[in-house]
Amino acid sequence: MRSPSWRALTRWGVALGLCACLAGSGCADQDADMPRTKPGQPVAAANAPGGPGVPAAPAAPIPDAVREQAAAQIRAAGLSAEREVAARIAASRAAAARKWGLAQTPIAAPAPPATRPVLKSGPGVIRHGDLPPVVHRVPTQDRVVFLTVDDGAEKDPRFARMARELGVPFSAFVSGYLARGGWAYFRGLHEQGVVVNNHTVNHPDLRKLGYARQQQEICGEQEVAEREIGVASRLFRPPYGEFNQDTLRAAQSCGIVALPIWNQEAFPDRIEYRYDHRLEPGDIILTHFRGPGEWKGDIAQMLRRVVDTATAQGFALARLDDYL
Ligand SMILES: [Zn+2]
Known part of the structure; x- marks a missing residue:
């Protein structure tokens, strides 16, 4: 069985990251690459909760333990979702094999070659x-x-x-x-x-x-x-x-x-x-x-x-x- 794809992990990661934000674990570095200011706007003014002129409080870093726990949750969620899909496919193939009177469930074909x-x-x-x-x-x-x-x-x-x-x-x-x-x-x-x-x-x-x-x-x-x-x-x-x-x-x-x-x-x-x-x-x-x-x-x-x-x-x- 393949490990969960990065796309699936990212999806789960977004969901879990959002939960962490809502729980107050801190989202300060979540969009580190995204511009936070409009052109011409001072950085302090843009980030300040109290509006222009009020200095922003330093963002709380996410503790390593929380990061590791979130990563483990992402991996577990991805694997269990993939296992569930694989189990459903196997069950449906077995049911079809019984319905059509086959002696055994057919062997699933491997992924086709990337190049012929x-x-x-x-x-x-x-x-x-x-x-x-x-x-x-x-x-x-x-x-x-x-x-x-x-x-x-x-x-x-x-x-x-x-x-x-x-x-x-x-x-x-x-x-x-x-x-x-x-x-x-x-x-x-x-x-x-x-x-x-x-x-x-x-x-x-x-x-x-x-x-x-x-x-x-x-x-x-x-x-x-x-x-x-x-x-x-x-x-x-x-x-x-x-x-x-x-x-x-x-x-x-x-x-x-x-x-x-x-x-x-x-x-x-x-x-x-x-x-x-x-x-x-x-x-x-x-x-x-x-x-x-x-x-x-x-x-x-x-x-x-x-x-x-x-x-x-x-x-x-x-x-x-x-x-x-
Ligand atoms: Zn012919």
């Missing part, structure tokens, strides 16, 4: 010169994995509510033709902190298209997202995870900075692992906005499986966009 990891060619990252990197696993030591939800056919409000109440972040990769007529759902996700990223306009296999058509698919979806959500995407996922050099060039020309692929795929009834049957820090998990028509189960069951799997293996779910 540098993406060099190596395990989990493929770079082609200065073109946007292709990322299967984010280079990080944090015990985090990332859930990404693709396409956009099923727009289940229960799924959005469940993720919000559990405090589980995810990133969406939306294909325009599937979102058409249903952008309000994705605007709602955006408002709850889900970043809506680019997954082309028509979901083609981009390797079958030339550079110009690929650019239309990617830049075209950027325009749609800007119109419907208000922001263009930084991340782009090629449909089926298939791409070629033209895809990277086209994506770069549309303002894309990275192409996240995936190492696991989640379904309501199972997780499919690309390598070992375990998660690794920085793994990207793929799933889809789908429902019982295409799955043995619904999207809420899928989320339950992902969160329970991550928690059982000691991982928190974090937001991909904070790391790439």
Whole structure:
């Protein structure tokens, strides 16, 4: 747990300082840096309780013991306030976990990195010169994995509510033709902190298209997202995870900075692992906005499986966009 912020201490300090003033402990040096005179006014006249011409009584200094006691009160008040907030958050997460039938309360994600990891060619990252990197696993030591939800056919409000109440972040990769007529759902996700990223306009296999058509698919979806959500995407996922050099060039020309692929795929009834049957820090998990028509189960069951799997293996779910 972090110690109370200086802003919080200052707030408490102001309150306690005010109390000390009211109790007569003396406030003589409280505004030492503030000018106490109007321009041209003699200092003695300004400070004198009896008005101009009457000498001011010397201010009583605050005893060290009072200062130390006040500082201890400030620290105790700040810590107990912070503990209370943390306890309330933990209780609300535990209640949400029970409500949605999770095996355990999900692990809270650590604060996102102050700067995003540098993406060099190596395990989990493929770079082609200065073109946007292709990322299967984010280079990080944090015990985090990332859930990404693709396409956009099923727009289940229960799924959005469940993720919000559990405090589980995810990133969406939306294909325009599937979102058409249903952008309000994705605007709602955006408002709850889900970043809506680019997954082309028509979901083609981009390797079958030339550079110009690929650019239309990617830049075209950027325009749609800007119109419907208000922001263009930084991340782009090629449909089926298939791409070629033209895809990277086209994506770069549309303002894309990275192409996240995936190492696991989640379904309501199972997780499919690309390598070992375990998660690794920085793994990207793929799933889809789908429902019982295409799955043995619904999207809420899928989320339950992902969160329970991550928690059982000691991982928190974090937001991909904070790391790439
Ligand atoms: Zn897709």
